[in-house]
Amino acid sequence: MFIDVAKINLKAGKGGDGVVAFRREKYEPSGGPYGGDGGDGGNIIIIADEGIRTLMDFRYKRSYKAENGENGKTKKQFGKKGQDLILKVPVGTLVKDASTNKVIVDIKENGQTYVIVKGGKGGRGNAKFATPTRQAPRFAEPGSKGEEKDVILELKLLADVGLVGFPNVGKSTILSILSEARPKIANYHFTTLKPNLGVVKVDEEKSFVIADIPGLIEGAHEGAGLGHDFLRHVERTRVLVHVLDTSGLEGRDPIEDFYKINEELVHYNSKLSEKLQIIAANKMDLSESEEWLTRIKKEFEPKGYKIYPISAATGEGIAKLKFGIWEVLSKIDIQYETFDEEIDFTFKEPKEEGIIVKKENGKYIVEGSFIEKLLYSTNFDNYDSSRYFQNTIRQRGVVEELKKLGIEESDSVYICGYEFEFFD
Numbered sequence: 001m002f003i004d005v006a007k008i009n010l011k012a013g014k015g016g017d018g019v020v021a022f023r024r025e026k027y028e029p030s031g032g033p034y035g036g037d038g039g040d041g042g043n044i045i046i047i048a049d050e051g052i053r054t055l056m057d058f059r060y061k062r063s064y065k066a067e068n069g070e071n072g073k074t075k076k077q078f079g080k081k082g083q084d085l086i087l088k089v090p091v092g093t094l095v096k097d098a099s100t101n102k103v104i105v106d107i108k109e110n111g112q113t114y115v116i117v118k119g120g121k122g123g124r125g126n127a128k129f130a131t132p133t134r135q136a137p138r139f140a141e142p143g144s145k146g147e148e149k150d151v152i153l154e155l156k157l158l159a160d161v162g163l164v165g166f167p168n169v170g171k172s173t174i175l176s177i178l179s180e181a182r183p184k185i186a187n188y189h190f191t192t193l194k195p196n197l198g199v200v201k202v203d204e205e206k207s208f209v210i211a212d213i214p215g216l217i218e219g220a221h222e223g224a225g226l227g228h229d230f231l232r233h234v235e236r237t238r239v240l241v242h243v244l245d246t247s248g249l250e251g252r253d254p255i256e257d258f259y260k261i262n263e264e265l266v267h268y269n270s271k272l273s274e275k276l277q278i279i280a281a282n283k284m285d286l287s288e289s290e291e292w293l294t295r296i297k298k299e300f301e302p303k304g305y306k307i308y309p310i311s312a313a314t315g316e317g318i319a320k321l322k323f324g325i326w327e328v329l330s331k332i333d334i335q336y337e338t339f340d341e342e343i344d345f346t347f348k349e350p351k352e353e354g355i356i357v358k359k360e361n362g363k364y365i366v367e368g369s370f371i372e373k374l375l376y377s378t379n380f381d382n383y384d385s386s387r388y389f390q391n392t393i394r395q396r397g398v399v400e401e402l403k404k405l406g407i408e409e410s411d412s413v414y415i416c417g418y419e420f421e422f423f424d
Contacts, residue, residue: 004155004232006058007098013041013082015120015143016069018128018377022136033137035126036073041119041146042066042082046095049088050110053197055153057088066117069143072125082119092158092236098150108158116151120144123377129388139385141377144369154232159197159211160329162237164265166257169245170282172196173312175212178322202326210325211237231268238332239325240277244296246289246309254281254292255299276328278306280321285311357401364407364422366398366415375416399424 016038023034044066064087070079089095093107095116105114123141130137163171179198196212213233234240242261244254258279265272279300281293293309300307308324310317355368374392379385393399402413402422413420 004055006055006153007062007150008058008153009063009148009150010044010117011063011065011148012044012117012119012146013066013068014146015039015041015122016071016079016082017142018123018125018140019072019074020126020138020140021074032135033126033130034074034076035140036075036077037079037125037128038072038122038143039069039079039081040122041069041143042084043115043119044085044087044117046087046089046093046105046107046114046116048091048093048107048110048112050091052088052090054090055093055155058153066119066146068146069119069122071143072122072140076125076127079122081122084119087116089153090155092156094154094156096152096154098152101152104151117147117149120146134384134388137384137388138382139377139379139388142373144373156236157197157211157233158209158236159233160208160238161200161210161325162234162240163210163212163243164234164240164261165243166245166252166261168250169243169257170312171212171243174241174243174280174282174310174318174321175210177312177315177318179210200322200325202322206326208326208329210241231265234265234272234275235269237275239328240275241280241321241325242277243280243282245283246281246292246296247283247286248288248292249286254296258300276332278308278321278324278328281307281309282312284309284316285314355396355398357398357405359405364402364405364411364413366393366402366413370396371398372416375418 018037019035021033021035023032044064064085066085067082069082072079089107091107091110091112095104095107095114096102097104104116107114121144123143126137126140128141129139163175165171175196175198178200198210198212199207200210201207211233242258244258245252246254248254262273262277265275279296281289281296283289284293289309293307297307306324306328308317308321310321312318355366355371358365371393374389378389380389403424407413407422409423411422413422
């Protein structure tokens, strides 16, 4: 099965905690602080791999977690860094923030890497808190949490050429003749269940990637059939080869079909109307085709469309079509656009939440990631640790902000859910 959209949860590793330890060696009974720092948590890294064609691996496993950093050790030894988690995705994958649907990164090149969530920082051991006036600190810092994110992976194939047209017009057969691809081919009116990719060799060091975009049906842009799921794959192609059935044996009007398909494309994304199209008039081996070809030429040649009469059954005209496609491609720059996708520029450098000081319903509240980390690193049974906490919140302007809000002696302050009594 072709899986081209997946929603997953990503959680980077937590930083290891710093440790409280003291030097206790022979002949050194009063050694100083000796606790080491915790290791940083592991990141989750996305990497593009051209060997992967679908997002199938993400269908069954939806949650991914990197390794936590190791806690610090005595003798000032650092904890080991958590191992990074590598997620391989196909080239052409858009990574979106699930909450905003904005694009975080567009994976367009083989081997491209991106750190999608960063591991937490390791906490400092008590050795780092020693000062001339605080020579034996009995507190250390916990490691910070790793980033967590729900993302949507959305695959948009990176192909130079897209074959479009109604089901059963011969797109899969054309693909198999032009390239080494071996798509499943059957005479049915529904549609290929997945896009098929093939590489077409024109000459030495001259080749292009062609995709058989599943047959579109009327209403595809509104989700009819499977059309809506596959229209996204047309977006990145540089040229569209519009395959028409010139036989008319099934009672279809190829000229009408051409306009219907283009209507679906434009309804899905108006910018698709700017894509260059070549018309492949297929099934020319059948007797009724000459009459339809004349009508097709009369309709489209004045509008600037290049028309190639071909027969996928006999191979007639396929070589001319191949070189015609190459000639057009050689004049168009490679630019794999994401069209109307909105890029999330704010995600790339997430900022740590500061300290929030507020008054709500008569209660004085202090919160934020910094203050939470400070609170959990404090040993309130230890004088030095308590004093470090008080000095830090004073230096950070918390006391000043509380005074501006009207706090008075003995009033309660709620810091990350814990109640404290205010004394200046």
